[in-house]
Amino acid sequence: MSDTRPLSLSEQAELGPVRQPDRSQVSLLMRHFLERFFNHETASPDGDAKARLILIAMSTGLPPFVVAIYLWPVYHPLWPPGAGPPPYWMQVNHHFFFVLYSFVAMGIVTVFEWDLFFPDLLDVFVLGTLPLDGHRVFLARVGAIAVLILGFLFDANFLAPVVLPGATDPPHLVSFIAGHIVAVAASGLFAAAFILVLQGVLLSILGERLFRRISLVLQGLTVTVLVVLFLLFPVLSGVTPGLLQSGNSSARWFPPFWFLGMYQRLLEGPSVLPVFAKLARIGWVATLAVGAAALGFYPLAYLRRVRQLVEGASTRSTRNRMAAPLYGLLHATLVRPTIRRAIFHFIGQTVLRVPRYRIYLVLYGGVGLSVVVATVLRFTVHGQHLQAEVSADGIRVAIGIVAFWVIAGLRTAFVSSGNQWGSWALRIVHGKPPHFEAAMEQLLAAKVWVMLCGAAVTMAAIGAFRLVAPAELLGRSATAAQLLVAAGMCVLLTDAFFVNVTIVPFTGEPAREQPNLAFTMLRYFTFFPVVTALSLASEYWIENNAEHFGIAAMLIVVAHLWFRKRHRDVVRLDSSQVELEEGEEEFPMRLGLRY
Numbered sequence: 001m002s003d004t005r006p007l008s009l010s011e012q013a014e015l016g017p018v019r020q021p022d023r024s025q026v027s028l029l030m031r032h033f034l035e036r037f038f039n040h041e042t043a044s045p046d047g048d049a050k051a052r053l054i055l056i057a058m059s060t061g062l063p064p065f066v067v068a069i070y071l072w073p074v075y076h077p078l079w080p081p082g083a084g085p086p087p088y089w090m091q092v093n094h095h096f097f098f099v100l101y102s103f104v105a106m107g108i109v110t111v112f113e114w115d116l117f118f119p120d121l122l123d124v125f126v127l128g129t130l131p132l133d134g135h136r137v138f139l140a141r142v143g144a145i146a147v148l149i150l151g152f153l154f155d156a157n158f159l160a161p162v163v164l165p166g167a168t169d170p171p172h173l174v175s176f177i178a179g180h181i182v183a184v185a186a187s188g189l190f191a192a193a194f195i196l197v198l199q200g201v202l203l204s205i206l207g208e209r210l211f212r213r214i215s216l217v218l219q220g221l222t223v224t225v226l227v228v229l230f231l232l233f234p235v236l237s238g239v240t241p242g243l244l245q246s247g248n249s250s251a252r253w254f255p256p257f258w259f260l261g262m263y264q265r266l267l268e269g270p271s272v273l274p275v276f277a278k279l280a281r282i283g284w285v286a287t288l289a290v291g292a293a294a295l296g297f298y299p300l301a302y303l304r305r306v307r308q309l310v311e312g313a314s315t316r317s318t319r320n321r322m323a324a325p326l327y328g329l330l331h332a333t334l335v336r337p338t339i340r341r342a343i344f345h346f347i348g349q350t351v352l353r354v355p356r357y358r359i360y361l362v363l364y365g366g367v368g369l370s371v372v373v374a375t376v377l378r379f380t381v382h383g384q385h386l387q388a389e390v391s392a393d394g395i396r397v398a399i400g401i402v403a404f405w406v407i408a409g410l411r412t413a414f415v416s417s418g419n420q421w422g423s424w425a426l427r428i429v430h431g432k433p434p435h436f437e438a439a440m441e442q443l444l445a446a447k448v449w450v451m452l453c454g455a456a457v458t459m460a461a462i463g464a465f466r467l468v469a470p471a472e473l474l475g476r477s478a479t480a481a482q483l484l485v486a487a488g489m490c491v492l493l494t495d496a497f498f499v500n501v502t503i504v505p506f507t508g509e510p511a512r513e514q515p516n517l518a519f520t521m522l523r524y525f526t527f528f529p530v531v532t533a534l535s536l537a538s539e540y541w542i543e544n545n546a547e548h549f550g551i552a553a554m555l556i557v558v559a560h561l562w563f564r565k566r567h568r569d570v571v572r573l574d575s576s577q578v579e580l581e582e583g584e585e586e587f588p589m590r591l592g593l594r595y
Helices: 009-014 025-038 049-070 088-112 121-127 134-157 160-168 173-231 233-246 249-253 255-271 274-311 324-332 338-350 355-376 392-415 423-430 436-465 476-497 517-544 546-575
Strands: 377-382 385-390
Touching: 025 134, 049 088, 049 134, 049 160, 088 134, 088 160, 088 173, 088 233, 088 255, 088 355, 121 274, 134 173, 134 274, 160 173, 173 233, 173 255, 173 274, 173 355, 233 249, 233 255, 233 274, 249 274, 255 274, 338 436, 355 377, 355 392, 385 392, 392 436, 392 476, 392 517, 423 436, 436 476, 436 546, 476 517, 476 546, 517 546
Parallel strands: none
Antiparallel strands: 377 385
């Protein structure tokens, strides 16, 4: 109704019965699948899918919008007076940023929703019992995927075209807007379709069981490559003019260049450089080919996935005989108490089984690995060619980066809400909150697990760095400094990240209030540079004098003991609180006072 005034009961009765919209089965199923994309435990563990969707959508579209605003002083310089627009190739690099961002953003979004593009057991057991045609269910899922990809493509790119015409003052406005929209749309669609094709091909060939074994590694590598491309944009923008003007064949194998060719071809028309016309043709053909491959392989992967879900997977033992000696050593040393041992194995058996925890580890691991690659490798341009060199300082900094991202990712997974079905056993045995001794053993198990995982990954990274490290990092003093800094970083970062954690991993309750994303990011942006700077300065300081090794080890022990005391005080305070009744909230029933 167009009339929005309040109606009396008699007026409402005269309107007649409410007519529900006539929707088809495909339409209803599409709405169902779209809701599951955002209201599942991976995307929205607290169930507030709408707020999470709006936050993600605005966060995705904000970077190109901000860059478009900052282009205004570049195209309208105040000094020197009368200065014109920037040079041609600088403008090309500006266009390249928006194309590359759309490529990276859509690739990461597709990886994040990876597990929901195909049916799961819930779809088979619930939808399979309803009088629904299988073809309609398939078409509805395909339609939901298309709406998801197109929706995120719009969110990631719709703000920038609003600002760009005023910021850059293009001579041909229609051609500029058409080139921008078509190029960023084709770039994002290609990235999303390529990942969907990759998943469909592997699932069709390998099957569900083998695909699950490599899924995490594949997701992590994909996120790493995408984030590395984005982090290396300043380097890529510097080498772009040389690569394209020299006619280097490597440019034809780099997908973002294809869509940059589309951008320039639609903007400049027939007068465009021949290399851009050639890249534009490759881009059109590649986009159509990937789209056709997605339409061809997705049904095959879909049918094989459904068949394997119906038939069920063969059971196999999850016990690793090769790890038995290691577990025996841990049982005799770090996890001797029974409670600590139980929580330790509970963590190991849970962390890779829940999709939300897996995607957290994938995203943190991919971002961390991309930052390490961008830090260790220094790219330079020599003779219109891109060359990579290994930086000694980059390796020193990378040790702290590896430890930071591993422990930060595990902490995020551990404190996220989730396994409420398994927490009842802990509540029955030890109460809620548990007594102090039991709580300490439970939380120490998590810290031991995180510290060992962080140390293993960091030491493996040091071993990998030594294969490419310069000679100055292979001496005894440098090696000792790297090992001590790695061990100290793993211990102290674990203490710092878990100093205020008072819950058993994976058993946290959903937060009643949405966390402030800005403050969360601010903490990372503040803490991360401190960790990297401390890692670099500590290694130099320890290498200079043998006595500094002992002093550094003593400082690590003192800091660890201080964190340990602080953590015990926090746990003791939490254990002394009175348990809340079922469904009772701390505020306003008791004003947060439970003593």
